[in-house]
Amino acid sequence: MEDVTPHDADLLLASHAPAETERIGRRLAAGLSPGLIVLLRGEIGAGKTVLTRGIARGLGVAGRVASPTYTFVAEYPEAVPPLFHMDLYRLLDAGESVAELGFDDYLERGGVVVVEWPAAAAARLPLDRLEVRLEHAGELERSLSFRAFGDAAKAALLDLRGLPEPTA
Ligand SMILES: Nc1ncnc2c1ncn2[C@@H]1O[C@H](COP(=O)(O)OP(=O)(O)OP(=O)(O)O)[C@@H](O)[C@H]1O
Numbered sequence: 642m643e644d645v646t647p648h649d650a651d652l653l654l655a656s657h658a659p660a661e662t663e664r665i666g667r668r669l670a671a672g673l674s675p676g677l678i679v680l681l682r683g684e685i686g687a688g689k690t691v692l693t694r695g696i697a698r699g700l701g702v703a704g705r706v707a708s709p710t711y712t713f714v715a716e717y718p719e720a721v722p723p724l725f726h727m728d729l730y731r732l733l734d735a736g737e738s739v740a741e742l743g744f745d746d747y748l749e750r751g752g753v754v755v756v757e758w759p760a761a762a763a764a765r766l767p768l769d770r771l772e773v774r775l776e777h778a779g780e781l782e783r784s785l786s787f788r789a790f791g792d793a794a795k796a797a798l799l800d801l802r803g804l805p806e807p808t809a
């Protein structure tokens with residue numbers, strides 16, 4: 642991955658393979674503190690779930706990590722801190738609301754909350770949050786731009802920027 646950060650992002654990383662995006666997620670996980678929410682934006686197939694899988698691995702999840710497209714939230718209590726992975730793409734079409742989902746409660750549970758397609762939760766998003774936009778830049782290329790709002794999110798990015806390249 643190379644750092645090619647423009648002025649409108651706090652950090653911009655280029656990925657050249659799914660495994661590299663997953664590795665970025667694993668590295669990001671090391672800096673995520675309990676209660677932090679991470680919003681993943683980007684079109685279908687941009688790599689939001691791949692990145693989340695990396696975050697999950699980094700937090701100690703060994704099993705399957707897939708988008709909770711129909712259940713909207715997947716809980717990983719074995720992660721440290723616990724991981725709550727949401728995919729709100731179908732939420733409004735399914736006639737559900739973030740209130741019914743217990744969205745605010747998840748934020749209070751001391752875990753890391755990762756949200757794909759967060760638009761449905763726009764009115765309830767905390768000011769402190771980490772925003773990631775993933776974009777296609779080729780068949781195997783993706784750009785990941787990060788914006789940190791608040792100290793916890795900024796700390797997470799410092800870790801991601803500062804760590805040396807993994808050797809394995
Ligand atoms: N550099 C890359 N990083 C991530 N995924 C990549 C990359 N190159 C190719 N891919 C492929 O792109 C797809 C990304 O799928 P993924 O499920 O993560 O997308 P998503 O953003 O979660 O989509 P959705 O909105 O449908 O949930 C996978 O098939 C993956 O193999």
Ligand SMILES: [Mg+2]
Pocket residue numbers: 689690708728757
């Ligand atoms: Mg997904």
